[in-house]
Amino acid sequence: MNNELTRAYIIDLYNNPLNYGKLKDFDFSKKGENPLCGDSITIYIKIKKDKIENISFEAQGCIISNVSASILTKEVKGMTLKDFKENFKFESVKEKLLLDLSFSREKCARLSFDILVSLLKDNII
Amino acid sequence: MYKYKKDFPIFKNTKFYNKDLIYLDNSATTQKPQIVIDEYAKFYENFNANIYRGIYRLSEEATSMYEGARTSIAKFINAKSNEIVFTRNTTESLNLVVLSFAKSILKKNDLVVLSVVEHHSNIVPWLILQKEIGFRIEYIDINKESFELENIDKYLELKPKIVSITQVSNVTGVENNIKEIIRKAHLKGAFVIIDAAQSVPHKKIDVKDLDCDFLAFSAHKMLGPVGIGILFGKEDLLERMNPVLGGGEMILSVDQDSCTFKEAPFKFEAGTVNFADAIVFKKSIEYLDGIGMDNIEKYIKELSGYTYENLSKVNGLKIYGQKNNSGIYSFSLKAVHSHDIASFLDEDNIAIRAGHHCAQVLMNRFSVYALSRVSIYIYNTKQDIDNLCISLSKISDLF
Numbered sequence: 001m002n003n004e005l006t007r008a009y010i011i012d013l014y015n016n017p018l019n020y021g022k023l024k025d026f027d028f029s030k031k032g033e034n035p036l037c038g039d040s041i042t043i044y045i046k047i048k049k050d051k052i053e054n055i056s057f058e059a060q061g062c063i064i065s066n067v068s069a070s071i072l073t074k075e076v077k078g079m080t081l082k083d084f085k086e087n088f089k090f091e092s093v094k095e096k097l098l099l100d101l102s103f104s105r106e107k108c109a110r111l112s113f114d115i116l117v118s119l120l121k122d123n124i125i
Numbered sequence: 126m127y128k129y130k131k132d133f134p135i136f137k138n139t140k141f142y143n144k145d146l147i148y149l150d151n152s153a154t155t156q157k158p159q160i161v162i163d164e165y166a167k168f169y170e171n172f173n174a175n176i177y178r179g180i181y182r183l184s185e186e187a188t189s190m191y192e193g194a195r196t197s198i199a200k201f202i203n204a205k206s207n208e209i210v211f212t213r214n215t216t217e218s219l220n221l222v223v224l225s226f227a228k229s230i231l232k233k234n235d236l237v238v239l240s241v242v243e244h245h246s247n248i249v250p251w252l253i254l255q256k257e258i259g260f261r262i263e264y265i266d267i268n269k270e271s272f273e274l275e276n277i278d279k280y281l282e283l284k285p286k287i288v289s290i291t292q293v294s295n296v297t298g299v300e301n302n303i304k305e306i307i308r309k310a311h312l313k314g315a316f317v318i319i320d321a322a323q324s325v326p327h328k329k330i331d332v333k334d335l336d337c338d339f340l341a342f343s344a345h346k347m348l349g350p351v352g353i354g355i356l357f358g359k360e361d362l363l364e365r366m367n368p369v370l371g372g373g374e375m376i377l378s379v380d381q382d383s384c385t386f387k388e389a390p391f392k393f394e395a396g397t398v399n400f401a402d403a404i405v406f407k408k409s410i411e412y413l414d415g416i417g418m419d420n421i422e423k424y425i426k427e428l429s430g431y432t433y434e435n436l437s438k439v440n441g442l443k444i445y446g447q448k449n450n451s452g453i454y455s456f457s458l459k460a461v462h463s464h465d466i467a468s469f470l471d472e473d474n475i476a477i478r479a480g481h482h483c484a485q486v487l488m489n490r491f492s493v494y495a496l497s498r499v500s501i502y503i504y505n506t507k508q509d510i511d512n513l514c515i516s517l518s519k520i521s522d523l524f
């Protein structure tokens with residue numbers, strides 16, 4: 001958390017997460033964990049016409065994994081599955097995170113992205 | 126004691142964000158003084174040769190330096206030289222006792238007593254051997270107030286063959302009265318193994334006075350090199366134990382069908398050993414002795430009390446443990462994840478440990494997943510603790 005502004009932005013996003021909570025109407029969900037620190041995240045997703053119509057998450061754990069999940073869900077909501085598969089990379093979340101992540105913290109940041117990729121792989125793509 | 130900080134070059138060399146390093150992860154590993162670092166170069170520039178093997182002068186010199194290190198370490202804990210086995214670390218020392226000594230005496234329905242504060246290195250080797258033999262394991266609980274191990278009597282009534290426990294917890298920093306535990310266990314005929322990884326760096330340890338059967342510690346936690354651990358074992362016990370690793374230098378003779386081993390401790394040191402680090406370790410011991418272990422104990426005790434009092438004042442901070450003499454404290458801060466606390470502190474160039482501290486049994490006992498931990502050593506100062514508490518208060522204010 002490299003400077004005061006970034007810190008304020010991150011903590012605000014942590015206290016007021018985007019797309020938080022279980023969707024009332026979802027097609028698939030998947031829970032993932034980082035056994036190292038005990039973080040766990042569940043992602044819920046609603047697909048319509050090959051598009052991510054709605055997506056949300058629930059999380060327990062550190063700021064970085066929470067905030068990354070907010071950013072991820074915001075970025076991919078409305079995206080076509082094809083677009084996600086071909087163009088969306090973890091780096092797209094990382095850029096928005098504005099943090100200079102150490103190796104160990106990068107795992108926290110990746111958690112929600114990895115869950116989403118594996119959820120889609122299991123069920124759709 | 127703060128005057129010793131200047132002996133450690135890392136504090137001059139390492140600045141992040143233009144801030145001085147405040148190193149408070151000494152339970153994980155300590156920094157090294159310049160004279161210890163220089164000892165490496167001195168050895169490789171002047172004395173390097175494989176030990177025991179050569180008849181030539183250089184090899185004999187290196188051999189005598191290696192054995193000299195063994196003698197110094199023996200003196201340091203009041204043991205005999207042939208009671209000191211060089212290993213890689215505390216973990217390997219404990220594994221050696223489990224795989225050789227324990228394996229040879231344990232049977233299916235026997236009992237081994239451990240405790241809930243044990244580091245994984247004093248649990249996992251037992252669980253591995255348990256799969257093979259099927260003995261039982263009981264864990265001594267801790268007293269809710271003092272955080273010391275509870276009275277051992279009821280566990281001794283179960284007639285354990287072995288009691289294997291830590292002297293100072295690497296999570297709570299609380300010291301157990303092992304002398305009393307050893308005395309009682311011996312009266313009931315149990316052998317006692319001590320994990321002294323967090324105690325030998327902090328105070329004078331006398332294995333004769335303690336009367337423990339085995340005791341393990343690591344050089345890297347007491348200003349020494351990584352890659353050297355010590356297993357102390359009573360002479361007669363080491364003598365009757367079988368080697369775990371076989372190879373060069375640990376044998377007397379080998380033919381196609383059989384071999385005979387050297388006496389202890391040499392039969393446990395197969396292959397080319399880490400003689401360079403052992404020799405460097407001697408320098409760390411000399412440095413510690415130069416300060417005096419009694420002075421170190423006094424200093425750490427005082428700074429530990431100061432740390433406890435100041436941590437306790439941070440809003441929302443909860444210490445899992447009691448005021449102790451080791452300067453090791455684990456804590457939570459409001460609901461902030463320990464990894465976040467460590468990241469925030471890192472911005473102020475303050476290094477602490479976050480996670481389960483290789484003590485998941487204790488974390489479960491506390492019903493937490495992870496904690497933050499500070500641990501001090503001789504180069505830490507009240508100023509370090511003040512800065513730590515200022516940074517922690519800033520984090521506390523954010524949430």
Ligand SMILES: Cc1ncc(COP(=O)(O)O)c(C=O)c1O
Binds near residue numbers: 152214215320322323
């Ligand atoms: C109490 C205790 N036992 C054992 C160990 C293991 O030491 P090593 O990693 O040097 O084998 C540690 C290290 O953290 C420790 O704190």
